[in-house]
Each structure stands twice: as structure tokens, then as C-alpha cells.
Amino acid sequence: MGVVSVWRIADWDLDVGTSDSGSIYKHQCMSCGQKSSVATTADGPDEWCLRHAERTGHTEFRGTVTTFFRSSLAQGPR
Template sequence: MATKAVWRVADWALDIGTSDSGSIYKHQCMTCGQKSSAAVTAEGPDTWCLRHAESTGHTDFRGSVTTFFRASLVEGPRR
């Protein structure tokens, strides 16, 4: 018995996720490696950086933003 494969060709799009989860912000001290708590706005991690700089003298930080995406089929005819 022969096996037959069927392939459907479709266009996909990648968009910012529409769930209730927004972006997540987190910062890290480049001198000692300590990290801020994760937050849904940059305000908390930014404040953490300033307080950390004041208490330690460390001045270099890395900020990370995690953004969620969703892939979906594009409606309509292929071009």
C-alpha cells in the first residue's frame, strides 16, 4: 500500500501577541550580575538600577525586554 502526502502551502504572519501578557522588563548590573525583579513596565527595573547605582557605585546595566508573538495564517489568496 502506497502512502500519499498532501502539502498545503500557506502564508503566515507574525504579530505581537494579543493575550493579556504584555512585555516583561528585567535589568541586570553588568558589574556584579545582580538582577531586578521582572515587571510589566520598565519603571520598576529602572528604579532598581538607580538605587543599585546609589548603593554600590555600579553604573553599567543591561535591560532585557521579553515580547510575546503569535503566528497566524494570512486570510485570502496567495500572491
């Protein structure tokens, strides 16, 4: 009888993927659902919240940060 399958065990690392894009920030008003523009820092979305609060009186917001990861085979012994 021949070999049915071969399993290779390897260690993998998970790192923040920086080659394509950094984190993405976006905020949303919890009262009306309007959203800030997408930005690569929180500064723009934060400012949008303040302007939105001033204009509408809405004071509750939700911030979302999307971060990208990349897995790769671990290098060297562990």
C-alpha cells in the same frame, strides 16, 4: 500507485501576542550580576538601576525585554 503526500501552501502572519501577556522588562547589573524584579514596564527596573548605583557605585547595566508573538494563518488574499 496512490497519493504519497499532499502539501498545502499557506501564508502565515506573525503578530505581537497580547492575549496572554505584554512585554516583560528585567535589568541586571554588569558588575555584580544582581537583577531587578520582573515588571511589565521599564519604570520599575529603571528605578532599581538608579537605587543600585546609588547603593553600590555600580554603573553598568543590561536590560532585557521579552516580547511574545503569535503566528496565525493569514486571512484573505495577499
